[in-house]
Amino acid sequence: MNDSKLLEEIERYLNGEMRPDERKQFELLRKGDTAINNKIAEHEEFAKILKQYGDRLALETRLNAIHDEIDVHTLTEELMIHPSRIVSLWRNHHSKISVAASIAIFAILSTLFITGNLSNQESKYIQLRREVGILKQKTETLKAAQGIKAPVRATDRFRGTGFAITSNGLIATNYHVVNGADSVYVQNGAGKSFKAKVLYTEPENDIAILKIVDTSFRNLGAIPYTFKKSESDLAESVYTYGYPQDSPVFNEGRVTSAVGLNGDSLDYQISIPINAGDSGSPLIDSKGNIVGVVQGKQTQLEGVHFAVKSSYLINAIQNIPVDSINKKVALNTKNTLGNLNTVQQVKKLKNYVFMVKVYDK
Amino acid sequence: MYKEVKGSIPTDSEVILGILNNSDSVLKRLYVAYFPMVLQLIINNNGTPDDAKDIYQEAIIILYNKVKAGDFELSSKLKTFLYSVCRRLWLKRLNQMARYGGDIRDFQEYSPVDDEVERQNDMDIQFNKMGAALQLLGEPCKTIMEDFYINNRSMQEICERFGYTNADNAKTQKYKCLQRLKKLFFQQK
Numbered sequence: 001m002n003d004s005k006l007l008e009e010i011e012r013y014l015n016g017e018m019r020p021d022e023r024k025q026f027e028l029l030r031k032g033d034t035a036i037n038n039k040i041a042e043h044e045e046f047a048k049i050l051k052q053y054g055d056r057l058a059l060e061t062r063l064n065a066i067h068d069e070i071d072v073h074t075l076t077e078e079l080m081i082h083p084s085r086i087v088s089l090w091r092n093h094h095s096k097i098s099v100a101a102s103i104a105i106f107a108i109l110s111t112l113f114i115t116g117n118l119s120n121q122e123s124k125y126i127q128l129r130r131e132v133g134i135l136k137q138k139t140e141t142l143k144a145a146q147g148i149k150a151p152v153r154a155t156d157r158f159r160g161t162g163f164a165i166t167s168n169g170l171i172a173t174n175y176h177v178v179n180g181a182d183s184v185y186v187q188n189g190a191g192k193s194f195k196a197k198v199l200y201t202e203p204e205n206d207i208a209i210l211k212i213v214d215t216s217f218r219n220l221g222a223i224p225y226t227f228k229k230s231e232s233d234l235a236e237s238v239y240t241y242g243y244p245q246d247s248p249v250f251n252e253g254r255v256t257s258a259v260g261l262n263g264d265s266l267d268y269q270i271s272i273p274i275n276a277g278d279s280g281s282p283l284i285d286s287k288g289n290i291v292g293v294v295q296g297k298q299t300q301l302e303g304v305h306f307a308v309k310s311s312y313l314i315n316a317i318q319n320i321p322v323d324s325i326n327k328k329v330a331l332n333t334k335n336t337l338g339n340l341n342t343v344q345q346v347k348k349l350k351n352y353v354f355m356v357k358v359y360d361k
Numbered sequence: 362m363y364k365e366v367k368g369s370i371p372t373d374s375e376v377i378l379g380i381l382n383n384s385d386s387v388l389k390r391l392y393v394a395y396f397p398m399v400l401q402l403i404i405n406n407n408g409t410p411d412d413a414k415d416i417y418q419e420a421i422i423i424l425y426n427k428v429k430a431g432d433f434e435l436s437s438k439l440k441t442f443l444y445s446v447c448r449r450l451w452l453k454r455l456n457q458m459a460r461y462g463g464d465i466r467d468f469q470e471y472s473p474v475d476d477e478v479e480r481q482n483d484m485d486i487q488f489n490k491m492g493a494a495l496q497l498l499g500e501p502c503k504t505i506m507e508d509f510y511i512n513n514r515s516m517q518e519i520c521e522r523f524g525y526t527n528a529d530n531a532k533t534q535k536y537k538c539l540q541r542l543k544k545l546f547f548q549q550k
Contacts, residue, residue: 053488053492053511054507060418063421066392067414070393072410080405
């Protein structure tokens with residue numbers, strides 16, 4: 001009996017299509033031969049799975065047909081427990097929201113970075129030297145274009161203010177005023193200019209000491225003010241006298257904080273309206289003591305200005321190497337302003353406060 | 362909460378009789394009656410309406426097979442049985458999708474039905490293998506197999522349908538197809 005024939009017999013046997021005598025014979029065969037017996041069992045099992053598989057498919061088809069008649073959408077709307085709008089928005093879109101937020105943060109940070117607003121010091125701080133050169137150059141280019149011949153001379157690029165610390169021509173100002181200078185001139189209240197050189201700088205404290213080297217310079221006479229060693233108190237009345245423009249300007253206010261930008265102990269915060277060109281101006285209290293050197297302001301806030309404390313100035317003066325001057329600098333200790341009112345004080349200051357003109361290439 | 366569809370819910374014994382008698386209308390009433398309950402369970406536990414359809418149909422099939430096999434005892438209400446099976450199936454699915462937070466929001470009481478679900482799972486594996494084997498088998502073998510073993514058509518009918526000149530040719534063809542199908546089926550892991 002070949003396999004094909006055997007299968008036919010097995011199927012007839014399993015389907016009960018055999019006659020009783022055939023059946024008896026087949027059962028005998030089955031009993032005597034385990035190989036055939038196994039084959040029968042295997043086929044029976046396989047046919048059953050195949051049949052059940054078919055039944056399952058048919059049932060699924062019926063169920064799908066039933067399912068298609070149900071309005072699932074409406075039911076879903078009815079049965080959904082709706083959490084608050086925000087919660088469901090978050091649940092459904094949290095990945096998208098996260099991505100959007102990351103992109104937004106990235107965009108803001110990169111914008112800040114590119115525009116330079118991320119490095120906080122520069123962003124909030126304007127140093128108050130006056131940029132005048134560009135304007136002058138523009139004017140001269142204009143004149144040249146119109147055929148007007150202008151006298152060729154170097155133009156001062158920046159302006160600031162400085163004040164005498166000794167009668168023999170040492171002048172204090174801010175480092176940022178003279179930084180990168182090719183040459184420096186100082187001009188007194190009478191409008192006369194003297195050549196000066198940068199004698200000593202302390203960039204970290206934004207202090208520079210100039211020395212007038214012009215041959216036409218005459219001794220200034222006794223310095224009227226003294227330098228305050230101790231720290232000034234809050235709310236102390238102070239004033240400045242400087243050159244934000246071509247003529248000197250007086251301004252007054254108060255010490256508003258013992259620390260400067262971001263808690264910097266180098267500076268006082270002061271409430272004096274000051275402008276570009278005021279950098280290096282003396283900050284003077286009502287007794288005629290120098291308490292600081294006007295330095296800069298915060299860009300976002302009006303009326304927040306900073307001045308380097310006088311103690312740093314005194315230190316800087318003492319740090320000047322002795323070989324660059326003849327002898328150690330002796331600061332004036334005799335205050336001749338103390339008994340005067342502010343008007344008289346300012347009158348006296350006129351000779352000791354200079355406009356600092358900076359030329360570069 | 363889940364809204365009962367008035368008047369159309371078949372009683373539990375009606376359902377069992379209906380399944381045994383292959384009644385389409387009872388099957389439909391059963392399906393329509395409890396689908397909203399399962400839909401509610403699934404869509405409020407991170408699922409979609411399509412998930413609900415899959416899970417619910419699987420549960421109906423489990424019930425159907427149990428009744429057909431004669432081993433369904435009404436120890437609890439039919440509704441509870443269906444809900445429990447769907448709940449179990451959905452937990453399993455959630456675990457597979459790693460979406461399961463360890464907590465499921467329940468709407469009905471339920472009873473343990475692990476055995477039923479496991480048995481169903483074994484059957485599903487067999488059926489998937491059979492479906493794949495039939496696909497690989499190709500025509501005309503697939504149709505011959507389906508006609509003979511599933512639709513219970515006689516060799517004579519098959520012979521006419523496929524245009525075999527005599528029944529012996531058809532039988533030989535059927536034998537070859539069956540051998541190939543068995544091979545494909547048992548080859549699969």
